[in-house]
Structure formats: C-alpha cells, structure tokens
Amino acid sequence: MTVTATAAASTAAPRLGNGELRSMVAEVLAGDPAAEFGPRDVAKILGRSSGAVGNALKALAAAGLAEQCGDKPLRFRATADTATATDASGTATPAPAPATGAPRRRAASKPAPATAPTAAPTAATRAPRRRGAPAPVPMPVPAAPKVRAGGQEYRVRELGGRADVEVLAAMREAGLAVLLYGPRGAGRSALVRAAHGEVVTMHGAEALTVAQVVGEAVPDPDGTVVFAEGPLVRAMREGAVLFVDDVAGLSGAVLEVVVAAMEGRREIVVPGNGGEVVKAAPGFAVVAGLDATVLPEALAARFALRVVVGSDDELAEALGADPGVVRVARELASRRDAGEAGWVPPLRELMNFAVIAAATDTATAAVNLIGAAPVAERALVAEVVGSVFGTGGAVLALGGCL
Template identity: 35%
Template sequence: MTAPSPTPDPAPTSGSGYLYRKVALYLRDHPDRPHKVGEITKAIEAPSTGAVAEAAKRMVAAGHATHHRDPHHRFQITQAGIDAAGALPPTTSGSRGGSRRSRGGKPAPITRPSGLLYYPRRLGSDWDINVLHKLRSQRMPVLLYGPPGTGKTAMLEAAFPDLLTVAGTGDTIVDDFLGSYAPLPGGGYDFVYGPLVQAMREGRPLLVDDATLIPPRVLAILYPVMDGRGKITVTTPNGAETVDAADGFYVCGGHNPGVHGAILTEALASRFTVQVEVTTDWDLAADLKVPKTVIAAAVDLNLDLAAGRIGWAPQLRELLGFVKVKDTLGMTAALSNLAGIAPDDARDAVTSALSRHTGKPVTALALGKR
C-alpha cells in the first residue's frame, strides 16, 4: 500500500499537511540533486529540521523521493514525485537548475556553476532543461552532438549543477574514469577514486565530453552502467571492490562529429537511448546583441560547413566572444579577431564572408608597425 499523493491545502497556513506540501514543491522545483534537510528547511522557512525530515521521509515512503546519507541526510524527488506534485500550484522561488518562467513565457536564463548564463531552448514539445531532467529520472542516457561551441556542455551544466566531467581525448585511459594512485604530501601514495566512481556513489550525473575521441576499449568501462547492470568493479589497494550506482546517477555524452578522430561506434551509439543535435540558435545570438551582419556571415559559413566546403564556421561561443571584443576594442578589432581565430584552411572563407556582409575589408588581427 502506498501513501496518498500530496495535495494542496485549501487554506495552507500551518500544520504537517502544509509543510509536506512545501517540501514536495521545493523538491519538485529543484530536482537536479539530493538536498540536505537543513538546506530545505532554510529555503522554505520551516520551523524545524526535524519536521522537514519527517515530511521528506513520508515522501520516500510514498515513492516520491529517495533518501541518501553521506553522512548527511539528503532527499531528492523521483519522477513519481514530480508527477504527483504536478497538480500543485507553482512556488515563487526559483531554481538554479530549474526552468522558472520569464515574463514572455520562456524559461528565465539559468546561472551555470561558472557564473555564466544559459538560455533554455525548445526540445520537442518542452524546454531542453526539462527534457534532461526527465531523461535523468528515467535513466535514459543522452548524447548531445554538434559542432564545438554550440552549447552542449553549457546545457548540461545548466540542467545539472552537480555534474561531474571526464574530458575525452585520444589519450584518455581507464584510470581517468575509475581512479589511480596519487602521491601524499608526507610521502607514499594513496588511491583516489575517479569521477565515474564518485558519480555512481553520490548519485550524480557524469558527462563524458568528446566521448567519441576516447579509444573504444577505454569507453567499454561505461557499458555496464549504461545498459542496466548499474555496477562496476574497481581494483584498489584493498582488492576488487564492487561499486553500485546510487539513485540519481546518470551518464550523458558530448560528440563533435566534424572533429578529426571522433568516431561514434555502434557499441557506444546503441547505449545512448536519446541523441540530440545541438546547433547555434541565431535568434538567441541576435538577442544577445550579435550584429545582424555578423550573424548573416556566420549563417553562410555554416551552410558551407554543412556542405563540406570548409572545415570550420563560427558558432555561438565565437559570436559571444565577438560581442565582448567589440564592446572592449571596437567593431573593426572584433571582426579582425573573429577572422584570426578561424583555422588556416577556413580563414579566407571567413574573412570573405565577414567583408561581404559588413561592407568592410577584414583581415586577421595582427600587430602593425611601430
């Protein structure tokens, strides 16, 4: 028998039902990670941590939350909890990893751990951040693919503030996932667990960035935790150790198809249940004050990139950098800098497109004579 779903109080002013509702709504609006009881208490201005803990435990008993202890008691809402709380009216508090609405009906920008803002985008019939939350709750691995600089990592950082990352290269080894020996200040060595083990134990998302640059034999370490088994074996000084994935653990990946050496194998592709193409949002670039002439040049260059005529074109990352340089050094320097950061084999095409659309001669930024 399960406990009833939380329902709104007709006149919520006090009592355990009101507190249960506030805890449920807070966890619903902050689904990305487990929250300490004290954190919830402070956020909802509850009378005591004990009362909040009891409300959270009732959610666990109903299957609407999971309970973690590390050694602090932490609670995180489940998809069943999100569904049950869906009929409740929205709270007035925002969420760093959520998708509160702005006046125009779009989700407000989300602050990433770096302090930079991420602007949610449509994905199917929902917003990308909400879709990622749903995929995590259902343990459906997602692969984001597209040119570098389109916002793949930014999207995941905005959705999951508790994200851990492995940066993939051709030199990535198994130890980069599982851990290795590290020197101690006083001499000797100790075994330090890697991000995969840490994410599994703490129930956190793991981003394998540039996953398709990593040798397939190394990536095979991920397969047991992506195909339902949910456990791995790590060899430590104490012998073989089995690590089980805690609730909330989630694997996501980034793939840049045009990068030399990036190969999406069938074995890896089959384990990413959802695969999403990420491209530059030109309307967003305009909203962020990128000049229309520069956007038009970037659009043309991206069409050439898609047709295989050039190997590089500016994406949102470069366009936002352009705005910063323009605001600091002026338009001419910003155009020259954008041309200068283009790879050698694409620089002529970039300078030509910028010159054509802006009506100004553009050359790569360089020092002149004294």
C-alpha cells in the same frame, strides 16, 4: 593593435543543391577504389571547401557508402556501395576538372541509378515508444533565461516540444545516457550545467587509462597506501552526472567501463580497491559531448538520446549579438547546407564578437572572426565577412609603440 590585410579572394564555385557535393565526393572515391583520400585531396580535385568535403566524406561513411580507413590524418576509401551514392535524379553528378596541381585520379565509371542515401540525422533521436502508448503532452518552454552554476545565464531552448533542460532532467531520472554532438563552442557544457548544476567532468583523451577513470591505489604521505577514486566512481557513489567532454577521444577499454556503469546492472569492479563492486547511486547518469557534425554509428548505439547542439543564430540575436555577425553566421550556414562551406561560427564566437568590438573596433572583431575559422575555410569566411563588414582577409598583429 594593427590589422594587417592579406589576400583572400578566390573565384567562388557554383552553388550546389542538397546532396550534390556528397554525390561528387562519392564519384571521386569510386573512380579509384583502391586509393585512400583525405578531405584536402578530394577538395583539390573538386575545387571545393575541404571542410564541406570532410563533412560529405563522414556522411558517406556513416551511411555505409564509404569506409574511414584512417583517423589521424582522416582517410577514406570506396566500398562496394560507393558508386550507388548518386543524386536524387539517379544520375551521378559529374565532378569538375581537377584544379592545377591536384593529384590525378582515374575517371569514375557511370554508376547504376539508385536512390540517394538518407542524410545523417540533424535532430534529437529518441528510442521508439511502445505501440499504442499515448504521446507525452508537450510542456511549455520557459521564455526567461535559467541561471546555471557560477551565476551565468543560460537561455533555455526547445527540444521535442519541451525545454531542453527538462528533457535532460527527465533522461537523468530514467537513468538514460545522452549524447550531445556538434561544433565546439555551441553550448554543450552550458546546457549540461543548466540542467544538472554541478557535474563531475571527465575530458576524453586517448592516454586516459581505466585506472585513472575508476581510481587506483596511491601512496599517502604517512607511508600507507590509500585508494584515490577516479571521476567515474566518484559520480557513481554520489549519484551525480558524469559529463564526458569529447567522448570520441576515449580509448575502447575506457569507453567499455563507462558503458558498463550506465547500462544493465549499472555497476563496475574496481581492481585498484581490492576488487570492490561499485553500484551507481540513484541520480547517476552519463552525458557525453562530441565535436562532430556527423554522428559515428558505433557511438550512437551507446546512447539513448542523441541531440545535435548547433550554433543558433536566433538565440544569439535574442542574447544581443551584433546583427552583422548574425548575418555572417546565417550566410555561412546557408552555404554549408549547399555544400560550399564546412564551418559556421558557434554561439560562443557570435557572443564574443560584440565584446571584442567594444574593446577594439568592429573591423578588428571581424578580422578576429576570420581567424577563428579553420585555415582551409578562411578564404570563404573572409569573403562573407567582407560582404557584411567591408573587411577582407586579414590577420591581427601588434603594431608599433603607442
């Protein structure tokens, strides 16, 4: 296999403090309130990573300081409060001059001083306990890995002073729904299976219908009509955990049916089976996954426990990940926090690095890591990878016959 190098060097933008990029993005929106912007539009104006800009736009929208007016592609515009999204000093951070070829926008007027918006949550959020109730006694986090379904090991992580698997088990016992969100590949499904064993999985897709989720009448080879239960009804009858992977992909109609099953009377009507009323058996619970770094408010309200599942460089190090790729992850995480990057390699990529390096070599594994990043982030990722491994931006390509 040949590693074909490509140019990826670019002039690094200056480091930003916490919240500065969000302030700059808000100023671009406020400068042209009637216009709709995508992450790339704003990134070109500011000369910043489109991934980091996208995160800032979503954070503004989650705080009510911008409006998301399109999904595919993502589009945002200003609201009446966008101009108040200033930095901690109360003065808006001026945006740099637009890069060559970037769309021209009107200069933003200077907003009135205001307090910076509260950042999007980055840790598990629990429903408040009743006043005066004693806090639960933290349970020790097991140091040994837990074996999950399929014989693969899962390394238990801390969550609110307890083991993550025990917290999920407690939520199931209480009949409360859990939302796990963060980058794809960070280990959401592994956590669910470690906590609950075998689960009923439903992949979120807009084309999924209510009939497919609850079940419908289908013809049998013998000429009769039988009821084929869907994943939601199956989990409810068996008292199993329903894992909804990428819950944001569900249509509003399907989401409402799932919510009806996990809230209130915990029952649904199945039109395809003569109007049968299916009640959730003990043990039924819903755990949903979401590929997002900012939690949509509408979804957050549906789940009792909301937990960020991020890439854990300490966990990767404990599991034997290559020290170099752990350094890359930590540097990119630092740049993400400073508003310079939008992508950090998830745990799966960190663990795969050593396997790929053993099968090929370290340079190939490094180049492969660059290719895993979103296209808009690859120049920055290549810069960080190059500083650690001495390998610039590149693509993997087959060479000549051996």
